[in-house]
Amino acid sequence: MSLITYVHVALTTRLAELRRDGERGDSPVPTAVIIFGLVFVATIVTGLALAKAEDWMNGIPAHSNPTKP
Template identity: 85%
Template sequence: MSLISYLHVVMTTRLAELRRDGERGDSPVPTAVIIFGLVFVATIVTGLALGKANDWMKAIPNHTNPK
């Protein structure tokens, strides 16, 4: 019976802690803005990588693109 009492106290304490922090998860920046920023940065990084890869391939002598 002491195990059940212990688990009850632990769960009650944890729920009280979670209720106390009612502001958790509220961000001043909306999720859509964060996602847009991540997509924007990923697009820039992808473009830079593609540019570097093209420059690298053009540096190979006698290189022709496959048809």
């Protein structure tokens, strides 16, 4: 039972320290997760822009040789 009490006290103390020092800029989400999310969204946006550009370019009629008058 003393191990459970020790873990409880240690966890409670650490959470109190984190709440007290809230001005440090600590975030509940790690920076790596935020960066991964931004890269993921940027990849999707780039892929959509590329697909739209390819569709637009494929919609342009092919060049045909003009006939002489």
